[in-house]
Amino acid sequence: MTMTPQTEQDLAEAIASAKSPLRIIGGGTRDIGNPVVGEALSTSALTGITLYEPGALTIVAQAGTPVAEIEAALDTENQRLAFEPTDHRRLLGTSGTPTIGGVVATNASGSRRIAVGACRDHLLGVRFVDGVGTTLKNGGRVMKNVTGYDLVKLLAGSYGTLGVLSEVSLKVLPKPETSATLKLHGLTDTQAVDALSIALGSPFEVTGAARSDDTLIRIEGFAASVAYRLAQLQSLLGGFGDMTAVTDTQASQAIWTDITNVAAFAPTSGDIWRISTKPSDAPATIAALPAGTETMMDWGGGLIWAQTPAGTDLRATLSATGHATLILADPKTRANLCAFQPENPTIKTLSQGIRTKFDPRGILNPGLMG
Numbered sequence: 164m165t166m167t168p169q170t171e172q173d174l175a176e177a178i179a180s181a182k183s184p185l186r187i188i189g190g191g192t193r194d195i196g197n198p199v200v201g202e203a204l205s206t207s208a209l210t211g212i213t214l215y216e217p218g219a220l221t222i223v224a225q226a227g228t229p230v231a232e233i234e235a236a237l238d239t240e241n242q243r244l245a246f247e248p249t250d251h252r253r254l255l256g257t258s259g260t261p262t263i264g265g266v267v268a269t270n271a272s273g274s275r276r277i278a279v280g281a282c283r284d285h286l287l288g289v290r291f292v293d294g295v296g297t298t299l300k301n302g303g304r305v306m307k308n309v310t311g312y313d314l315v316k317l318l319a320g321s322y323g324t325l326g327v328l329s330e331v332s333l334k335v336l337p338k339p340e341t342s343a344t345l346k347l348h349g350l351t352d353t354q355a356v357d358a359l360s361i362a363l364g365s366p367f368e369v370t371g372a373a374r375s376d377d378t379l380i381r382i383e384g385f386a387a388s389v390a391y392r393l394a395q396l397q398s399l400l401g402g403f404g405d406m407t408a409v410t411d412t413q414a415s416q417a418i419w420t421d422i423t424n425v426a427a428f429a430p431t432s433g434d435i436w437r438i439s440t441k442p443s444d445a446p447a448t449i450a451a452l453p454a455g456t457e458t459m460m461d462w463g464g465g466l467i468w469a470q471t472p473a474g475t476d477l478r479a480t481l482s483a484t485g486h487a488t489l490i491l492a493d494p495k496t497r498a499n500l501c502a503f504q505p506e507n508p509t510i511k512t513l514s515q516g517i518r519t520k521f522d523p524r525g526i527l528n529p530g531l532m533g
Contacts, residue, residue: 434491
């Protein structure tokens with residue numbers, strides 16, 4: 164049975180009265196990747212946009228508000244969540260509804276992160292309930308109010324282990340007029356990272372740098388500017404060989420939706436890993452992965468998605484610079500391998516101290532992050 168509080172007060176009371184661990188979920192899209200054993204507590208009923216000020220580039224919504232609802236509201240003013248929230252339902256084989264609280268709790272950021280930052284960089288304020296049932300507010304509802312900014316960032320990506328979000332405030336940005344994608348064909352992993360590094364280091368404002376079947380570079384903005392920058396990139400990268408340009412905006416956007424959502428690996432019969440590394444280390448990291456592993460890169464090579472044979476301990480093959488998160492695996496594999504990269508002793512002590520401060524009873528997603 165899932166507890167589904169209807170209000171923030173209900174949420175606080177549910178946590179305060181809890182006698183055993185709680186498995187915190189939002190819209191259920193990532194539930195398959197949450198190995199916590201405990202009573203399910205969902206924020207999906209905490210819905211609604213509570214403030215939207217297009218002129219102030221700010222939107223405030225309750226945590227259970229569907230991302231689609233927020234995007235529809237922003238679309239009426241030609242605005243967007245610039246960090247590109249991910250939607251991994253196809254990858255994970257789930258059918259829930261992505262919520263804005265889930266996006267913030269997991270810091271779910273797409274391909275545009277290299278240009279505009281992650282979700283946490285667009286987060287202005289939060290309301291949340293800690294592990295003893297106290298409702299806390301941090302940050303503000305507008306960009307000029309940055310009180311407590313560090314704590315706001317701390318909640319982003321904490322996966323419900325520090326507190327359960329009830330409301331979030333986010334910065335929004337205008338939509339670009341045009342999007343185009345340059346495809347470079349037939350490159351090795353090393354060549355791909357070299358090309359992406361050159362593009363990212365250029366003055367042509369690249370907002371996407373990835374490799375799937377092809378090496379992909381995205382530029383966005385006003386039509387005349389995009390046409391100019393696209394031509395300049397084609398000239399700059401001419402030495403890498405065959406390339407084509409996708410200049411239809413919808414077709415370009417579709418490419419990056421698939422990259423952000425890791426559509427190439429859906430459906431999967433193996434395990435899915437997410438590896439963070441230095442872009443320059445990406446080719447060597449990929450080369451060291453077990454036989455039978457399929458990969459794709461984003462963030463210029465700084466993010467590697469790996470589809471491995473079931474039961475693979477991928478961390479055993481990584482260099483010291485690699486950081487691997489197990490995204491999808493069968494229950495047996497999850498029982499043997501932590502979802503998140505084990506922390507070194509110093510970081511682990513700091514992390515445990517922070518969790519103890521916010522969740523002294525240890526009931527919020529215990530064990531999820533080590």
